[in-house]
Amino acid sequence: MENPASKARKQAAARLKSKKGTPDSRELVQQISRGDTPALARAITLVESTRPEDAALSGEIVDACLEKAGSSIRVGITGVPGVGKSTFIETLGLQLVGLGKKVAVLAVDPSSSLSRGSILGDKTRMQELGRSPGAFIRPSPAGDSLGGVARKTRETITLCEAAGFDVVLVETVGVGQSEIAVHGMVDFFLLLKIAGAGDELQGIKRGVMEMADAVVINKADGPNLPAARRAQSTFSQALHLFPPKENGWVPRVLLCSSTEGTGVREIWELIDSFATGARADGSFEMRRSAQNxxxxxQRLEHLLTSGFYQDPAMQKAYEEMKLRVTRQEISPFRAADELLSAYRGR
Amino acid sequence: MENPASKARKQAAARLKSKKGTPDSRELVQQISRGDTPALARAITLVESTRPEDAALSGEIVDACLEKAGSSIRVGITGVPGVGKSTFIETLGLQLVGLGKKVAVLAVDPSSSLSRGSILGDKTRMQELGRSPGAFIRPSPAGDSLGGVARKTRETITLCEAAGFDVVLVETVGVGQSEIAVHGMVDFFLLLKIAGAGDELQGIKRGVMEMADAVVINKADGPNLPAARRAQSTFSQALHLFPPKENGWVPRVLLCSSTEGTGVREIWELIDSFATGARADGSFEMRRSAQNxxxxxQRLEHLLTSGFYQDPAMQKAYEEMKLRVTRQEISPFRAADELLSAYRGR
Known part of the structure; x- marks a missing residue:
């Protein structure tokens, strides 16, 4: 057993180190709510930290920021690589900054162009927006699972809102579960497409079309314009296949050229009118509540199951049981029952 | 403490009752494997039982039957109400019986036409097939959750296979999660449609089209025939939107009239050629293995989470935490962490 005097000394040293090393949560939250961007960045780093000793402090900060989160609008933006997401986000962001809005750009997905850009040191990506004092760009956090990345992005949104950002743009890449995760954390979900990519109806199949509050045909300029108009018509018809959304919103298909800057103003007006209507009829808060x-x-069920999956003895038993199920020696249901009994008996 | 003599008497009585009252699992399995239909029905009743004392015996029976399950083919059949599922299944079933095959008809979904028919005492449903000695019809089991119903149907398939049934037709209704459940327990998934219902492309949206190994346009007879041919063309094009299936199978769209009996033979030939090819290239067994x-x-994660949800104290804590999350007093992630701590500390 540890010597009590030595233990007390260690605790005192830890308290001292805590005062010197890690910022006090109340002070950090105050700095954030004053719009102090370096403080915001430090808090996000805490939220993204995987060190167990940072968990309590980051939890305190997020909860304190929840109360201060104001009247922001969260916009999810998805699209397959090559559709021009970065340029679109920069153009939209600069337009919003021009309207006097504070804009935060975040990403969900370790493979998103936002994080890839920063990993590759691509200084030209969103360079102009990044220099703007009204904008805050944060690449996708590292994470070993989409759930972890999504959690961190979701909590980072809260911190940005407490810091007074009016618009939070959340980028994701047009593949897999990350779109569902982003749809589950934003107020408005925008699907970016280009004409003539031959994937006009792929979005229906993937279920992303059904999630979209707007479809934007990007690169609708010069010789692309006629094809973009045809795509607009195709998508408008396709959107009518879906039953009306619960909040009564009818998704729109808009054209845009990020390079020429045309159509971007109309997109913001659409999002803004959506938010105004949804706030008025209560569906805005209802959607956020349902998302929370x-x-x-989801987090609760992850925690309830992860104890089993992280237990080395259970991992071994699970692998053995999979073999027995594959060999048809045991029914999958009975196999699950036996695994649970073994887990409960430990 | 209980008197040892009285305890011994009770145990002896229980053994005696067990011998008289409940069938011995080995004997029942032997009867099933001889194709004894009343024994099969008794075993299914055991599997469907919700009495805890039946669980061990039914588990033994299912596991013993797994070894005896032969070379059956499992066909899932879905379609919205009104599409003519019952008549189609009866026509297909009679055709298979005519080919010398033993056919079992099961259903997943408490609201399926199979169970509705039996509940309402609708004696005309599949009456002819029901009278056939080569056929076995079992309505959907009662269950308070789709998971429970699906488990029972999945295990009933095993019992039917051990009883020597060559074809197991699993009916489901064209709504919700039950189609996904049935798709996860069959070798071939068939989507039944009718022309001119105005829902031609709804199946894409619902994701059921992507699961289909064949689409059958039913009621393709008389004045409906031209519309059915147009629907066939529409669906064929729609199916090309999807990426090729892993096993290389290209879904087909066929026409059929259950009342005139036309097209049903071609449907069986298609299923049969699918099975022959899939058995030859190994994808048949791979799909079954992946399903198991x-x-x-799924069952394991259900068991791991249900302990929490069934605990009255945790139910109360969960409801309180939901309120706090809705009031934005706590982040949903931290709320989940706190619920888990409370659960672990009990």
Whole structure:
């Protein structure tokens, strides 16, 4: 057993180090709510930290920021690589900054162009927006699972809102589960497409079309314009296949050229009118509430199952049981029952 | 403490009752493997039982039957109400019986036409097939959750296979999660449609089209025929939107009239050629294996989470935490962490 005097000394040293080394949560939250961007960046780093000793402090900060989160609008932006997401986000962001808005740009997905840009040191990506004092760009956090990345991005949104950002743009790449995750954390979900890519209806199949509050045909300029108009018509028809959204919103298909800057103003006006209407009829808060309860349930079930998956003895038993199921020696249901009994008996 | 003599008497009585009352699993399995239909029905009733004392015996029976399950083919059949599922299944079933095959008809979904028919005492449903000695019809089991119903149907398939049934037709209704459940327990998934219902492309949206190994346009007879041919063309094009299936199978769209009996033979030939090819290239067994591992994982995660949800104190804590999340007093992630700590500390 440890010597009590030595233990007390260690605790005192830890307290001292805590005062010197890690910022006090209350002070950090105050700095954030004053719009102090370096403080915001430090808090996000804490939220993104995987060190167990940072968990309590980052939890305190996020909860304190929840109360201060104001009247922002969160916009999810998805599209397959090559569709021009970065240029679109920069053009939209600069336009919003020009309207006097504070804009934060975040990303969900370790493979998103936002993080890839920063990993490759691509200084030209969103360079102009990055220099703007009204903008804050944060690459996708590192994470070993989409759930972890999504959690960090979701909490980072809260910090940005407490820091007074009016618009939070959340970028994701047009593949897999990351679109569902982003759809589950934003107020408005925008699908970016280009004409003539031959994937006009792929979005229906992937289920992303159904999630979209707007479809934007990007690169609608010069010789692309006629094809873009045809795509607009195709997508408008396709959107009518879906049942009306719960909040009564009818998704729109808009054209845009990020390079020429045309159509971007109309997109913001659409998002703004959506937000105004949804705030007025209460559907805005209802959607956010439903999203939060969904995250609660998902995180809870992750925690309830991860104890089993992280237990080395259970991992071994699970692998053995999979073999027995594959060899048809045991029904999958009975196999699960036996694994649970073994887990409970430990 | 209980009197040892009285305890011994009770145990002896229980053994005696067990011998008289509940069938011995080995004997029942032997009867099933001889194709004894009343024994099969008794075993299914055991599998469907919700009494805890039946669980061990039914588990033994299912595991013993797994070894005896032969070279059956499992066909899932879905379609919205009104599409003519019952008549189609009866026509297909009679045709198979005519080819000398033993056919079992099961259903997943408490609301399926199979169970509705039996609940309403609708004696005309599949009446002819029901009278055939080569056929076995079992309505959907009662269950308070789709998971429970799906488990029972999945295990009933095993019992039917051990009883020597060559074809197991699993009916489901064209709504919700039950189609995904049935797709996860069959070798071939068939989507039944009618022309001119105005829902031609709804199946894409719902994701069911992507699961289909064949689409059958039913009621393709008389004045409906031209519309059915147009629908065939539409669906053929729609199916090309999807990426090729892993096993290389290209879904087909066929026409059929259950009342005139036309096209049903071609449907069986298609299913049969699918099975022959899939058995030859190994994809048949691979799909079954993957399905079993999926059921194992799903059941395991259900068991790992249900302890929390069934605990009254945790139910209360969860409801309180939902309120706090809705009031933005706590982040959903931190709320989940706190619920887990409370659960672990009990």
């Amino acid at each position: 309860l969904h995250w609660l349930k | 591992l999926h059921w194992l994982k």
